[in-house]
Amino acid sequence: MSDAETVVFDRPGNVCFGCSPTNDRGLQLQFVPVEAGVIESRYVVPGHFAGAPGIVHGGIQAALLDEIMGATISLTVGRKDFEREPIVTVDLSVHYLRPVKTGVPLTIRGRIVDRDKEFFFLEAEICGEDGRSCTKAEGRWKMVSHRRR
């Protein structure tokens, strides 16, 4: 996670549960750009984020998927754009296929699949140590200024 390609969102004032490197109660995710519009994070979920013992809580899985989507947009449209115009999740759909284990290296992957004038459309997944997809998600995001009322 310390190679030159790894991105840490260490901008001042970042308190985010998902990506702040200084929020020691958060996920502290770091991100690796893989290809255009695709971002990955390698992460070992600690035991305090379990639901049943040894299994990552479904809500924390949603948080991992939500966070990788935000990072994917941010790193694709550019950090400066992101900081000027925050983005928010509009809809998030998560499909739990098989258990995700705590304490083992996971790969969380986000991908922008479409974009129009108003929305970004994303897919994301959590893959286990063996590379199999355990949880999949689709998300719709927009700029804060376009937030649905």
Next chain:
Amino acid sequence: MSDAETVVFDRPGNVCFGCSPTNDRGLQLQFVPVEAGVIESRYVVPGHFAGAPGIVHGGIQAALLDEIMGATISLTVGRKDFEREPIVTVDLSVHYLRPVKTGVPLTIRGRIVDRDKEFFFLEAEICGEDGRSCTKAEGRWKMVSHRRR
């Protein structure tokens, strides 16, 4: 939160991020049965669960909604059944309507809307201090023994 109606999931071995009273890095949600098939939780989200400063992270909102759904099934079908046959989320869809603030009392509400031989179908919402619904969700749950492969 301390009235006689409040339910704490204090069974031995409960490590759950959402509801364990001894997981001090978790949400430590407590639950109040409101009517048949409807459960509420009153909760003030601490700042370390923010995304943007002062706004609850979208993933933590998903965790609150996922957790209230699990508790709603558990408290509706009965604690003993739940402990014998754990339940898991199959699908969770979250719709973010307006920002959810940290540091203010929220109401998280779950409701069973249908059930068949295989699945429980639920709705949930997070309401702000003014009672307005900020985030809504639908979920599909099943017994672990019926987990999709």
